Amino acid sequence: MNVSFEYYRIFYVVAKTGNITKAADELMISQPAISKCIKHLEEQLGGQLFVRTKRGVVLTEEGKEFYRYIKQAIEYINNAESKFSEMIHLETGTIRIGSSTTLTKRFLMPFMEIFHKRYPNIKIEIETRVSGELLSRLRQGLIDLVILNLPYHDDNDIELIKVKDIHDCFVVGKAYKHLVGKKMTLDEITKYPLVFQAHGSTTRRFLDDYAAKNGIIFKPDLDLAGFSLVTEFTQIGFGIGFATEDYIEEELKTEKLYKLDVVPEIPKREIGIAYSKRNIPSFCTKKLIEIILNKQVF
């Protein structure tokens, strides 16, 4: 059989108005076109849909039943169209982002502000977990996007975009101000009390990696959960801390923290955006990435 779906739209309007001429008006096609179309439809379906009268057309009993279904179908199609349009115009939808507390606070926040101002109807969900878990959830399609510190072990399923270089450094509070300006080796650093983020964090892994490459193993006196605690304990003079320079600009300027001059140079790191290659990013996700990169990516 396979009736052209287009006939159904026409049938719907004719049935709704009960009048071929009016339907022609509404559909902006000529009346004979519709007469013919309905005739075809009836031929192809193998039965009468309407009885023609001089006042218009009236659905047969079978036609009425047919109409009930077609009406539903057309409502679904209308919904499909409007939902799609809404999603494309970012008038509805959800974006699920994975990010560490630090990255959320120090990096992501301003972009989210812009995003939310521009697309106020998009619901934002931010998940805070360690990168490994976030990437696994990304792979599963449970989140759309992960903000993370690079480098990260390569993964075929995941696309990485480098966004920004960040630089780490060793810092001290006023109590150890005398170390400032002196070129220190890692070996010398180990002789002071150390305030680091705990194992498991990307920062700590990076730090230990860097140390190991230079034949050193750190044994910090304080293993802290989170970036903020490190800077605070360091500030009150507990010892030498390790922090991302870009995140403590304020503290350095106001001389609450002092940067140490350490050799060999600490390599730079990068902040990256990860998204799944399998699960195609939604329009919404693309827009956020666009905002973060401040340019057209896709």
Add this chain to the structure above:
Amino acid sequence: MNVSFEYYRIFYVVAKTGNITKAADELMISQPAISKCIKHLEEQLGGQLFVRTKRGVVLTEEGKEFYRYIKQAIEYINNAESKFSEMIHLETGTIRIGSSTTLTKRFLMPFMEIFHKRYPNIKIEIETRVSGELLSRLRQGLIDLVILNLPYHDDNDIELIKVKDIHDCFVVGKAYKHLVGKKMTLDEITKYPLVFQAHGSTTRRFLDDYAAKNGIIFKPDLDLAGFSLVTEFTQIGFGIGFATEDYIEEELKTEKLYKLDVVPEIPKREIGIAYSKRNIPSFCTKKLIEIILNKQVF
């Protein structure tokens, strides 16, 4: 906007198979035709539905949502088609008939047998009420068809088809056999005990009408509810009964009842089928009428 609905059928198959080439096979149109169609659809909707890969096409997030709705719509359309086909082929449906007990038993039954044998999936409902009520329910669309005795007062909304002439007669049992063969007047009839159907029945109205036209008013000794009772009481010799000749052929043949010769001649009556002009008869109803008239009516 107004995307051609036909595009949606194509979209559906492409989304379902995730492969334009396979969709082309299924739809029996060429692959480039579908490529073009999907491109058009995307242009008209103002957003991407698929991401093209070398393994086929994958729905975008928005496309997935869109698909969910379109799938529903298409299921409704399929249902519409199959339900319509079923109704047209009388594989489903209900027919609601109004008829008196007598007409059902003496007239309608054999036709219903044929109908049911031919269309076993059609549910049959027979309502038994007096004609007036049945016609009112017909007008309301609560029943499809009424079988009734004519004449009936005209009604613009109701179409009447005459089906069959029937003849009434006065009858007696063995006890009054001596009256047979004698030409009797109505006046003479009134001198015997009378066994008639009660007021309210069409038959009684017809009888009283006939009597009135000849200046007679009957005062029956027995007002009975229903045709069968009349014949039975008459048979056991209660008096003169009034019955439809066509329904007592058996009794006349086996000499349980005898027909009287009365002047003036009792006018013939007709059995009719009534259906509403407003509520277009279903295919099913038409078929039953066809069977009763034993020819193509519509």
Add this chain to the structure above:
DNA sequence: TGTTTACCATAACTGGAGGTTATAATAATG
């Protein structure tokens, strides 16, 4: 009662959407 109106159906024609085939481009596969 005759006239007008409001519909739908038919006929004859036309243009372009929606089809065709052929071919290119290219990632995935073995």
Add this chain to the structure above:
DNA sequence: CATTATTATAACCTCCAGTTATGGTAAACA
């Protein structure tokens, strides 16, 4: 590295969904 599977593009064509004009007729009206 050749083969396969898949989509995109190009150039062309055809049929049918659309057009206008007209006819027929029941209903509404004057």
